[in-house]
Amino acid sequence: xxxxxxxxxxxxxxxxxxxxxxxxxxxxxxxxxxxxxxxxxxxxxxxxxxxxxxxxxxxxxxxxxxxxxxxxxxxxxxxxxxxxxxxxxxxxxxxxxxxxxxxxxxxxxxxxxxxxxxxxxxxxxxxxxxxxxxxxxxxxxxxxxxxxxxxxxxxxxxxxxxxxxxxxxxxxxxxxxxxxxxxxxxxxxxxxxxxxxxxxxxxxxxxxxxxxxxxxxxxxxxxxxxxxxxxxxxxxxxxxxxxxxxxxxxxxxxxxxxxxxxxxxxxxxxxxxxxxxxxxxxxxxxxxxxxxxxxxxxxxxxxxxxxxxxxxxxxxxxxxxxxxxxxxxxxxxxxxxxxxxxxxxxxxxxxxxxxxxxxxxxxxxxxxxx
Numbered sequence: 001x002x003x004x005x006x007x008x009x010x011x012x013x014x015x016x017x018x019x020x021x022x023x024x025x026x027x028x029x030x031x032x033x034x035x036x037x038x039x040x041x042x043x044x045x046x047x048x049x050x051x052x053x054x055x056x057x058x059x060x061x062x063x064x065x066x067x068x069x070x071x072x073x074x075x076x077x078x079x080x081x082x083x084x085x086x087x088x089x090x091x092x093x094x095x096x097x098x099x100x101x102x103x104x105x106x107x108x109x110x111x112x113x114x115x116x117x118x119x120x121x122x123x124x125x126x127x128x129x130x131x132x133x134x135x136x137x138x139x140x141x142x143x144x145x146x147x148x149x150x151x152x153x154x155x156x157x158x159x160x161x162x163x164x165x166x167x168x169x170x171x172x173x174x175x176x177x178x179x180x181x182x183x184x185x186x187x188x189x190x191x192x193x194x195x196x197x198x199x200x201x202x203x204x205x206x207x208x209x210x211x212x213x214x215x216x217x218x219x220x221x222x223x224x225x226x227x228x229x230x231x232x233x234x235x236x237x238x239x240x241x242x243x244x245x246x247x248x249x250x251x252x253x254x255x256x257x258x259x260x261x262x263x264x265x266x267x268x269x270x271x272x273x274x275x276x277x278x279x280x281x282x283x284x285x286x287x288x289x290x291x292x293x294x295x296x297x298x299x300x301x302x303x304x305x306x307x308x309x310x311x312x313x314x315x316x317x318x319x320x321x322x323x324x325x326x327x328x329x330x331x332x333x334x335x336x337x338x339x340x341x342x343x344x345x346x347x348x349x350x351x352x353x354x355x356x357x358x359x360x361x362x363x364x365x366x367x368x369x370x
Contacts, residue, residue, distance in 0.1 A: 047079035083311025
């Protein structure tokens with residue numbers, strides 16, 4: 001799924017990572033690009049250019065709500081990073097709540113795998129559902145036989161030989177679903193990525209159909225956008241009608257979590273865009289070049305933003321050195337926000353999601369592998 005660079009040299013990318021991840025001094029946000037203010041001097045200095053989508057963002061027919069805030073919302077590219085497309089605030093409030101439910105309940109269970117699977121005998125239901133649906137009268141009956149604690153593989157001697165168990169007691173003893181939810185960091189979707197072999201286990205599982213429908217609609221909308229303002233942008237020439245979500249990953253960040261700089265390059269198909277959706281807390285996102293020696297651009301990614309890595313940017317180093325606390329929008333953090341959403345009755349009450357999102361960022365991405 002991705003490969004980190006090696007070497008201990010203080011590269012340009014590493015310097016930027018340290019600048020934004022350090023916690024012993026005030027955070028300097030002076031050079032962070034804000035796509036909500038594209039006319040600001042820092043955005044202009046960074047080469048931010050408005051591009052125009054050639055196709056509408058169409059809500060997939062299977063979704064019973066309006067998914068996008070505009071048919072053709074403003075989109076932006078960076079002259080120094082051809083192929084990168086950012087659509088700020090693309091997702092509606094309800095679409096973001098739907099995405100949070102997908103990422104915390106529907107997708108985080110077998111056959112998809114998480115960072116916890118090597119250490120625990122993970123149940124068939126998601127940790128979030130087990131932790132909070134028992135508090136909801138309508139859902140508790142169907143979960144009456146669900147486990148109250150999740151057994152550690154260390155207790156049953158079922159840890160694989162090539163897996164190193166962390167020293168923390170959390171990984172060597174049974175824990176409640178709520179406790180383990182705090183240690184959830186990632187979940188792989190569709191074709192499962194093998195972190196040992198750095199390859200995909202082909203055909204391991206199907207990608208969530210609803211989520212795929214959204215990714216397809218985004219892929220189509222960003223096909224061949226109007227970049228006449230700059231010949232250098234070359235944003236995206238991949239035909240979005242051919243896009244299918246074959247693999248992906250959901251990352252779960254708390255305010256102290258980071259994502260080290262890396263390049264996603266395992267996929268056989270490197271011409272199709274990598275599409276990324278954000279919900280919850282804002283973050284600082286870095287995008288550089290094909291090596292760590294390229295100075296990266298720093299930008300805000302906020303809840304509801306869509307980011308696509310196309311063309312040259314598909315092989316660019318990128319990472320998340322900082323998640324910004326107290327930035328979750330009220331339409332997510334309010335305990336009553338999602339009460340009347342479509343399909344809300346199928347999930348735990350919204351106040352549990354609100355509490356989680358007030359202190360977490362969720363990023364869900366998809367890519368076409370072949």
